[in-house]
Amino acid sequence: MANVDKEMLTQFLLRMGDNTLILGHRVSEWCGHAPVLEEDIALANTALDLIGQTQLWLGYAVEVMDDGKTADDIAFLRDAWDFRNLLLLELPNGDFGQTLMRQFLFDAYQSILLPRLMKSSNQAVAEIAEKASKEAAYHVERSAETVVGLGDGTEESHKRMQAALDRLWPYVGEMFVSDEVDAAMAAAGVAPDPASLRAEYDALIGKVFAEATLTIPDSDFAHKGGRNGKTHTEHLGHLLTQMQWLQRAYPGATW
Amino acid sequence: MSAGRETGLPDVAQVWTWLHAVPDPEIPVISLTDLGIIRDVDYEGDTLIVTVTPTYSGCPATSIINLDIETALRGHGIEKLELRRKLSPAWTTDWMTQSGRDKLEAYGIAPPQPAGGPDKCPHCGSQLVEKMSQFGSTPCKAQWRCTACLEPFDYFKCI
Structure with a gap:
């Protein structure tokens, strides 16, 4: 763990924390709007777990950055170009089916990545991953079941789930594109090279989509630019205007 | 020390x-x-x-x-x-004490079970129970119901 570049480690932690922060915020937008009460509660609880994980990842990120900022500062006062989340997670929710499809695509990724991070050479990363992986395992069980239920459901629900998969599939590839941050993390034993997770991921989602009678689009095209912050979609800025409104309107506000 | x-x-x-x-x-x-x-x-x-x-x-x-x-x-x-x-x-819910489990059940919350679901209704004791949602009123609970007495109840999730 000795020779990890601080800036690289920070970037890795921001990627982990921004993923859960942005998806947590998106999922929380359903609160009070889901089709039935049980689903509303489930979505709110999922969002809560994700925000909790964000506190752990960003909490450690600011420890590493060590420049006096808090996790709240970086969650609520950074602008779009400083975020390092996957593009998939900042896209608008769409309908309930699309929201659960996105949840499944991300849960499947986390359920493979987090157990690997539990073996990280960095103790803090390993401990956060241990905590988060239990929640991710619970999430993927539910989102996979829902994808199967709706995919192999009525004609209408099947049609919507296939449309959701077609819409979101071009955003899956970004999860597995490695860059210099990933190379540094892999070399230091902090995190696996994301490219190495692809086979396991494809096997997991392939099994669920087969059961859901859904067809994975025959294309490798991948939108990129979220994990490295180079090209976010226009949607992230709109999301931030909601998420950061209070902290921007009332600087320094505390509970 | x-x-x-x-x-x-x-x-x-x-x-x-x-x-x-x-x-x-x-x-x-x-x-x-x-x-x-x-x-x-x-x-x-x-x-x-x-x-x-x-x-x-x-x-x-x-x-x-x-x-x-x-x-x-x-x-x-x-x-x-x-x-x-x-x-x-x-x-992990394995760390919950036996007295804690007993108190939960007496209160109307089914205690965590390794099988992943409640073994019986905390109200009437029937084993005819079904899951309503994997999530409930707090992060640690799920919603179940009894098909015998028809009462819904909280189940303390097993993690």
């Missing part, structure tokens, strides 16, 4: 007894020690260190739990106190 009788500080066993009387803020029928989230109590010098692990990473009760621990121990005259968060090993 060890409890400082010679220094006039309350011993560790006494502190555990006090903590056993602090209720969980969301499920007040069980205590924090029943829940298994107090991982360690010890002194470093004359400072009492209480180590706590969160149930779920986003559980909003976590900060209230810390406040309740601090309030209780200050009320018993502890002056130098530090609360530490410990993530690993991650909390």
